[in-house]
Amino acid sequence: MRLVLVAPPWNSLYRPSIQIATLAALATEGRGDPIGSVYGYLDWFQFAVEALECDPEEFVTVYDTIGEELYGLGVGDWIFGSTLAAATGPGEEPAREAYAAFLREHGVADELVERILALREVAPRFAGLLADRLVATGAECFGFTTSFSQLVPALAVARAIKDRAPERLVLLGGANCDRPMGQAVMEAYPFVDAVVQGEGEGAVAAIAAARSVADLAAAPGLVLRHEGALRVSLPAVRPAETAPVPRYDEYFQRLAALPWPGLITPHVALPFQMSRGCWWGEKMQCTFCGENGSGMVYRSKPGAQLTETLKTLTERHGVFDTYAVDTILARNDNGLSALADAEVDITTFFEVKANLGPRELGEMRAAGVTMVQPGIESLSTGALRLLRKGATGFHNLRFLVLCQELGIDAQWNLLSAMPDELPEMLEEQLRLIPFITHLAPPSTVSKVRVDRYSPYFEKPDDFGIELRGPEKKYRFVHAGTGLDRTALAYSFEHEQVTGAKTDEAQMLTLRRRLGARVGLWKKLHGQSRFSFRYGPGITVLHDYRPHVGTGRHVLRGADDQLFRSLVHGGRLMQAVAQAGEMAGRSEERVHETLRDWAGRGWIHLEGRRGLVLAVRDSMRDELGRAAELRGEHV
Structure with a gap:
C-alpha cells in the first residue's frame, strides 16, 4: 500500500520532522511500497506569507511565536479548527470573538490577535490545496504526525482529503494519539480511519507491505474501525538501535523551493x-x-x-x-x-x-x-x-x-x-x-x-490534587458539540485541596515577586560579571554584578586555599580543615569567613557542601577549559 507521510503545521521551520523522516527511511530497507514525505508546515509558511501579503521575515517571528510560545493557549490548533466545528459549533463569528477575548485575557497583544484571526480565515483554503496535492500523488494512505499544535491542522487536511477521495485512508500518529487520546480522536472525528499508538515503525512497515485494509488487522499499535467499533492492536516496544537514521532529503528539497530559503536555511x-x-x-x-x-x-x-x-x-x-x-x-x-x-x-x-x-x-x-x-x-x-x-x-x-x-x-x-x-x-x-x-x-x-500521564494526573489524591477538567483552551480547540474533551485533552485544570496549609494571598505575592525578579535577572544578565582567575598562590576575584558586586578582590594564603577548595563544589569539613591548618586558624574563624562569603553571594552553602558562584576566567577558549575539565575527577 503506497503511503505518504505528512508533517503539518506547526513543526519548527528550522527542524525537519524526525517523526516522518525516520518512518520514511524504512522504505530504503526494502519493506513494501515506497513511502513519501510531505513537509506541510513549509507549505503553510509560504502560503500564509502570500495569502496575507506580509513580510516573510516578520512572519517567521509570528510563526515561531504561535508554534513555540502560544502552544499553551491552543493557538496553532484553533487557527485550523473552523472547518471541523462548522457543522456543530457556535458559528464562526461568535467563535472568533470569544477566542479573541480569551487571548487578550492572557496578555496576547492586539496586533498578534488580529494576525491570528486572519490566519484562521485563510487556513481552510490551505487545507484544501494541500489535500488536492496529496490526493494527486495517487497514494492510498496518508499518515499525519501530531504533537504539540499539530493535531487540528492534521485533522483539517485529513477531512479535506476524505471530502475529495473517501476511499483513501487517513491515519494519525504521534504524541496526540497516545492511549487513550488516539481512540478519543477517532470517536470525535469519524473521518479518521486509524491512529497509531506508541512507536510507529511496526505499524508503518505493515501499512507499506499491505495490499488492503484487511492486511492491517494485526499491525502493532494500530487502532482501526471495524464493524462499528474500534479494533485495537497493542503497540510494540522496539529496541532503540532498530530505528533507521532519518531521511531528510524531502525537507531540503522543499526548503530550496521556498522563495526565501535564506530566512530558514542558515538556522537549520x-x-x-x-x-x-x-x-x-x-x-x-x-x-x-x-x-x-x-x-x-x-x-x-x-x-x-x-x-x-x-x-x-x-x-x-x-x-x-x-x-x-x-x-x-x-x-x-x-x-x-x-x-x-x-x-x-x-x-x-x-x-x-x-x-x-x-x-x-x-x-x-x-x-x-x-x-x-x-x-x-x-x-x-x-x-x-x-x-x-x-x-x-x-x-x-x-x-x-x-x-x-x-x-x-x-x-x-x-x-x-x-x-x-x-x-x-x-x-x-x-x-x-x-x-x-x-x-x-x-x-x-x-x-x-497537570498533564496526562504525569503522577499528578494518574494519582492526584497522593498529592492532594482535585482535577477540575480540561484546560479552558480545549473549549476552543475542540469546539464541536458532543465531544469528550476530557479524553481529548492533555493538560488539566486543578486545585490543591489537601496538604500544606499556606496563606494563598502571601503565596500569590511571592510568586509574582519571583516572576518580576526573574524579569530583572534577564535584563541585567548581559552586563553582569562575576569571575575569577588563578595566579601563583593567589586568586583574583572580579565582582561586577549589578547592585551586589563589590569590585576586585585578591585572595591569598588560607583564603586562596579555601576559595579554591569550593570551586565547582567541595565538602565543607575538608575545606575548613585544610584552610585552618594552613593558616593556624580555628575552625570557627574559617566558618566566619565562609559566612561572610555567603553573605556577599560569593559562595552558596547547602548542607555539608559549598559552591563558588563565580565563573573561572582562565583566558583559555572554551574547548581548552573543556579539555581540562575532562581530566578532572569529582
Missing part, C-alpha cells in the same frame, strides 16, 4: 535520536512530567552509533548543527567521549539531568554540545524534592556555573505552585537571584501544570 539543525523513554522516569518519575506518555521504558542505542549517525546526517545534508530529541542523555554509554575525539566541527543539543559534574560537562562541550536543556525547574532543594527531580539546589547552581564557564547555552524553566509548596521555598530563591545574575536566567517562570 538536524534532529536525531539516540534513546527512547527516560531512565530517571523508570526509577522515579517527576511528579509533573507526562512527556513520555505510555513509552517510559528506557532504551538506548550503543554510544558508538552517535558519531556514525551525526557523520551520516552532516555529510548527506551539509549541515553541522544537530539536535537530539531524546528525553534524557544516557548515563554511561552515550558516545560523547568518542565524538569529542573525532575531528569534526559538529555542534549538538541534548536534554540532560542537572546533576552532571565538571568532567561530564567538560566532555559534553568537547563533543560539540553547545546547548542543553537541563531539568532544573527550581533552585530550592525543598521544591525539587516535591517535584521528585533527584537533584538539589546545589546541583542546579553548579550546573549553571559550569555552563557559563564552558560557553554552553542552558535553556531551562522555573516552576512554582507545585502541591505543598511553602513560602520559604520561594523566599530562598528571591534572596539568591541577585547574586546569580551572571548565570543563565530561566526562559520562563510558570505554574506547574
Whole structure:
C-alpha cells in the first residue's frame, strides 16, 4: 500500500520532522511500497506569507511565536479548527470573538490577535490545496504526525482529503494519539480511519507491505474501525538501535523551493535520536512530567552509533548543527567521549539531568554540545524534592556555573505552585537571584501544570490534587458539540485541596515577586560579571554584578586555599580543615569567613557542601577549559 507521510503545521521551520523522516527511511530497507514525505508546515509558511501579503521575515517571528510560545493557549490548533466545528459549533463569528477575548485575557497583544484571526480565515483554503496535492500523488494512505499544535491542522487536511477521495485512508500518529487520546480522536472525528499508538515503525512497515485494509488487522499499535467499533492492536516496544537514521532529503528539497530559503536555511539543525523513554522516569518519575506518555521504558542505542549517525546526517545534508530529541542523555554509554575525539566541527543539543559534574560537562562541550536543556525547574532543594527531580539546589547552581564557564547555552524553566509548596521555598530563591545574575536566567517562570500521564494526573489524591477538567483552551480547540474533551485533552485544570496549609494571598505575592525578579535577572544578565582567575598562590576575584558586586578582590594564603577548595563544589569539613591548618586558624574563624562569603553571594552553602558562584576566567577558549575539565575527577 503506497503511503505518504505528512508533517503539518506547526513543526519548527528550522527542524525537519524526525517523526516522518525516520518512518520514511524504512522504505530504503526494502519493506513494501515506497513511502513519501510531505513537509506541510513549509507549505503553510509560504502560503500564509502570500495569502496575507506580509513580510516573510516578520512572519517567521509570528510563526515561531504561535508554534513555540502560544502552544499553551491552543493557538496553532484553533487557527485550523473552523472547518471541523462548522457543522456543530457556535458559528464562526461568535467563535472568533470569544477566542479573541480569551487571548487578550492572557496578555496576547492586539496586533498578534488580529494576525491570528486572519490566519484562521485563510487556513481552510490551505487545507484544501494541500489535500488536492496529496490526493494527486495517487497514494492510498496518508499518515499525519501530531504533537504539540499539530493535531487540528492534521485533522483539517485529513477531512479535506476524505471530502475529495473517501476511499483513501487517513491515519494519525504521534504524541496526540497516545492511549487513550488516539481512540478519543477517532470517536470525535469519524473521518479518521486509524491512529497509531506508541512507536510507529511496526505499524508503518505493515501499512507499506499491505495490499488492503484487511492486511492491517494485526499491525502493532494500530487502532482501526471495524464493524462499528474500534479494533485495537497493542503497540510494540522496539529496541532503540532498530530505528533507521532519518531521511531528510524531502525537507531540503522543499526548503530550496521556498522563495526565501535564506530566512530558514542558515538556522537549520538536524534532529536525531539516540534513546527512547527516560531512565530517571523508570526509577522515579517527576511528579509533573507526562512527556513520555505510555513509552517510559528506557532504551538506548550503543554510544558508538552517535558519531556514525551525526557523520551520516552532516555529510548527506551539509549541515553541522544537530539536535537530539531524546528525553534524557544516557548515563554511561552515550558516545560523547568518542565524538569529542573525532575531528569534526559538529555542534549538538541534548536534554540532560542537572546533576552532571565538571568532567561530564567538560566532555559534553568537547563533543560539540553547545546547548542543553537541563531539568532544573527550581533552585530550592525543598521544591525539587516535591517535584521528585533527584537533584538539589546545589546541583542546579553548579550546573549553571559550569555552563557559563564552558560557553554552553542552558535553556531551562522555573516552576512554582507545585502541591505543598511553602513560602520559604520561594523566599530562598528571591534572596539568591541577585547574586546569580551572571548565570543563565530561566526562559520562563510558570505554574506547574497537570498533564496526562504525569503522577499528578494518574494519582492526584497522593498529592492532594482535585482535577477540575480540561484546560479552558480545549473549549476552543475542540469546539464541536458532543465531544469528550476530557479524553481529548492533555493538560488539566486543578486545585490543591489537601496538604500544606499556606496563606494563598502571601503565596500569590511571592510568586509574582519571583516572576518580576526573574524579569530583572534577564535584563541585567548581559552586563553582569562575576569571575575569577588563578595566579601563583593567589586568586583574583572580579565582582561586577549589578547592585551586589563589590569590585576586585585578591585572595591569598588560607583564603586562596579555601576559595579554591569550593570551586565547582567541595565538602565543607575538608575545606575548613585544610584552610585552618594552613593558616593556624580555628575552625570557627574559617566558618566566619565562609559566612561572610555567603553573605556577599560569593559562595552558596547547602548542607555539608559549598559552591563558588563565580565563573573561572582562565583566558583559555572554551574547548581548552573543556579539555581540562575532562581530566578532572569529582
